[in-house]
Amino acid sequence: MERLAGRVMLLSGMPRVALAFIAGAVGAFALPPFGFFAALFVSFTLLVWLIDGSTGNPAGGVSSRLRSAFFIGWLFGFGYFVASLWWLGNALLVEADDFAWALPLAVLGVPAVLALFYGLAAALARILWSDGIGRIAALAAAFGVAEWLRGFVLTGFPWNAVGYGAMPTPLMMQSAVVIGIFGVSVLAVFVFSAPALLGTGKGKVAGLGLAALLLMAHFSYGAWRLHGADAALEAAAGERKTVRLVQPLIDQAQKLDNTNRAEIFEEHLRLSALPPEGEGKRPDIIVWPETSVPFILTENPDALARIADVLQDGQVLIAGAVRSENAGAGMAPRFYNSIYVIDSDGQIISAADKVHLVPFGEYVPYENLLKSMGVTDAIAMPGGFTAAPTRSLLTLPGGALFYPLVCYEAIFPNEISQDVERAAALLNVTNDGWFGATPGPHQHFQQARLRAVETGLFLIRGANTGISAVVDPFGRVVNGLSYNQKGVIDATIGGGISGNWAGETKQRNFWLLVLAMSVIAAISRVSFKTRKN
Known part of the structure; x- marks a missing residue:
């Protein structure tokens, strides 16, 4: 894994551009109609290693590193949204004589705009980037914020948020009761990025252990809720x-x-x-x-x-x-x-x-x-x-x-x-x-x-x-x-299940997750800077 990670980090030019795009596109297989959620492990592991290699121009300082990370995040998002939203162009073919000219705008233009949010997420994460678990936490917090922003900026279009890839079945949907789709997206990015620790960085045991615990909690909570589902509906x-x-x-x-x-x-x-x-x-x-x-x-x-x-x-x-x-x-x-x-x-x-x-x-x-x-x-x-x-x-x-x-x-x-x-x-x-x-x-x-x-x-x-x-x-x-x-x-x-709504509680829990991931990232960043000095 370390050799593979090193090769990914050292990529440059078109191979680097192509891999970032492909990494995002692979993630689309986690979405319907495929529902192969494991594809996101590949996507986000590659994204972490690509951002690891986003050093930018050494003479350009921090801004150069942020621009480099933004570009990688944008390419990743562009691949993800082209692969998962290409079907938008089909609507223009219904009246092709009038609207076929706009096909590139739907198939490529919309993904290009949505990818800006993932570019922003990569750049924000790069601010607190380190060599261990902290960078995984930074990426999770940044992607959570980016998905939240997609919900209302430019009229909003939160279609295919990363969290949906972690919820292909009812067993895996129940976590949304507590933290909503944006909270699930935060934890999903952390879990899907964790394998990157096998190739680089400190904190392998802590990072992989926490990711495993989160994944187990995700499945266990779903199983617990579904076990009592029929009784709850009968009593509703x-x-x-x-x-x-x-x-x-x-x-x-x-x-x-x-x-x-x-x-x-x-x-x-x-x-x-x-x-x-x-x-x-x-x-x-x-x-x-x-x-x-x-x-x-x-x-x-x-x-x-x-x-x-x-x-x-x-x-x-x-x-x-x-x-x-x-x-x-x-x-x-x-x-x-x-x-x-x-x-x-x-x-x-x-x-x-x-x-x-x-x-x-x-x-x-x-x-x-x-x-x-x-x-x-x-x-x-x-x-x-x-x-x-x-x-x-x-x-x-x-x-x-x-x-x-x-x-x-x-x-x-x-x-x-x-x-x-x-x-x-x-x-x-x-x-x-x-x-x-x-x-x-x-x-x-x-x-x-x-x-x-x-x-x-x-x-x-x-x-x-x-x-x-x-x-x-x-x-x-x-x-x-x-x-x-x-x-x-x-x-x-029949009747609904009382206590599920609490929209403000879901929002609060989402921001608490973002804060917790940001704190982990900040502590790791400080430790990383201390070791370097």
Whole structure:
């Protein structure tokens, strides 16, 4: 290992650049649909050795070393995000005549920007770099901060945080209850980087021992929670409801073709009316995916009447739809990406609008400037969507509340407010048909699934092309439909697990982990400097 580490540290030029990129790309195998979490041991071990060799120009001093480390971190991040986010380009091919020109921006530009955060992490870690366990701790703290920053800087895009690679199964998801995804990312980087100590540096026993203890705690806590999961769910308060998820598998090109609207609507109704399998209970709630209603529902009373015809007494339909709102005399209407709750009389009894819109997909940031440069929305809705100022909970008959998350809103753990404590379940409606049969829908599902674990609530997830599923508060799939499968599934949901939410506690624990790792790094750095002098 020492010989290998030495060879990696001494690399220069293009071999060094290539290895940094490849090291990041290998880490993508830890993410869905692969879930091979051991790949991150290879990625971060190589990253540590590459940063070890980031000496920069000897005449350039500290700033040169930081720039060298930043470049290595950026290359690592660029490889990681290109390998795990290349599927973003698929959305542009749906309307290739208009948007194929932007393919390099999606496949390479977005990863290049996201890689800046990993470059920053490497540079921050280099400040406290030493020759032992301290540099592993420094890297863990810095990556934790970088992942946290990705949650809100430039509108936020915390997709594929490192911690997700450490949580491919429910057994490995339970740690998020205590420290959240960003806290898991801190500890994951420490554990995945620990093998680097076999090749270089002091503190092999302490570093590898601590990493082993953390890994054992990760698995043991998961096993302990899952052992009592069924009893906890049985004891949870809350009325049991049967939910039907409709996965219509409508091709995205068809959804954009106005001539198919009536057929699309009728297909949703047909699937909704299918009888339960075997002796199954009639569904109380039927869920359609994001923008499943192919027209402005409030302007089409006949459509509401058709919904009333299909729903049986007491049933409720929850459907993704576009909502329009008059902005005033002489002004264009506003459009919202919304969710409606419709009762068996065809009445809209509750609604919620999307709060966090997708940049360049649902709106154009810095619109006037960018549109003058020819950049337009990648959607058909004139003027794009308007973001809701606040999140509204959906109210069902009887007073039960659902916490709505439209599309990629489910990837933002820090945007789930304390109102979630009043909710009976999380509701995520999405349309991942834009991304085709790529890793994208699988990654999206895993991240939404973790919100169920973090909040202690059932997750009801309806997707046009998949993955649709009901997930329990422990991250286990109760019932679901795989990607690219048409049909319906019925599942029963109950009450949530009390005490899981405490979002502020997770944030506090995350920062305590960052502080603890920083202290270890600082002590090691001082000791390292003392030995050198």
